[in-house]
Amino acid sequence: MNRYDRLVRNIGIGIFVAMLVLSIVLGSDQGSSEPKPPNGGDNYFEDLPLQRSTSAENGELDQGDTRTFTITEGDEEVFKNLTAKLSWTDETDPPGRPRIRRYENQPDTFSLRVVYPDGNSSDTQGANPIGGAGTLEVSVSLDDEYLNTLLDEGRLGRGVWTIEVTLVRAGIWTPVLGPGAIGLNDGGNEFSLSIEYDYYQLPLLEDE
Numbered sequence: 001m002n003r004y005d006r007l008v009r010n011i012g013i014g015i016f017v018a019m020l021v022l023s024i025v026l027g028s029d030q031g032s033s034e035p036k037p038p039n040g041g042d043n044y045f046e047d048l049p050l051q052r053s054t055s056a057e058n059g060e061l062d063q064g065d066t067r068t069f070t071i072t073e074g075d076e077e078v079f080k081n082l083t084a085k086l087s088w089t090d091e092t093d094p095p096g097r098p099r100i101r102r103y104e105n106q107p108d109t110f111s112l113r114v115v116y117p118d119g120n121s122s123d124t125q126g127a128n129p130i131g132g133a134g135t136l137e138v139s140v141s142l143d144d145e146y147l148n149t150l151l152d153e154g155r156l157g158r159g160v161w162t163i164e165v166t167l168v169r170a171g172i173w174t175p176v177l178g179p180g181a182i183g184l185n186d187g188g189n190e191f192s193l194s195i196e197y198d199y200y201q202l203p204l205l206e207d208e
Contacts, residue, residue: 044151045144050080050198057195061167062188069163071195073117076202078147083139084163086112088191090128090171104130106171108189112136113166117159125168147200165193 059067073079090105107130113123128134170188 042148043144044148045078045080045200048200051201052196052198054194054196057193058190059165059193060188060190061165063167063170065188066164066166069165069193069195071161071163071197073159073161073199078151078200078202079116079142079159079161079197080144080147080200081139081141081198082114082116082161083137083196084112084114085194085196086110086136086165086191087133087193088128088189089133090131090189102176104174104176106130106174108134108167108171109169110134110136110189110191111164111166111168112138113164114138114140115162115164116140116142117161123164127169127171161197163193163195165191167191 055071057069061067071079071082088108088110090108107127109125109127111123111125113121115121122138122140124136124138126134126136167189
């Protein structure tokens, strides 16, 4: 092989190596499709407005029973805050026929529980005052750092939030005066549940 042939060969090898390196660099750039923060920082949600939605449910429970309500995030929704409020009023008239003896309805005890998509939960329990109304409230708020982590890991979208209402104990009717009277059963109670949640709309987070 003469000097000219060696020169041509070396030039060809150099061009091939340069093209190979260039293709690898371009390929790695094209393969990067992670969503970019709209503000150019690390927080994907910092400048996104929160939107709010509400719903209401009514029901009736017997002692020991539970009603479950679910809310599913849409494909382009991310829930940030959710508040569930439960209210009920104990009955003021004893069951059955009119009675000469006066009876008092002992408090009903409800529990309210919110389970969010990663399996964590928040709950509370309480009873109404005698002859009055009872209320319970559970609020869950997810910080942006946590939501950013889920987004980076590809775990956002169509999460299911579960709200559980349980009548733990229905207080019986007891006589106001006089011994020896048998209490009257209070089998259950009606309730009202309101749900309010704030969410981010994800179409604003598009790949660049």
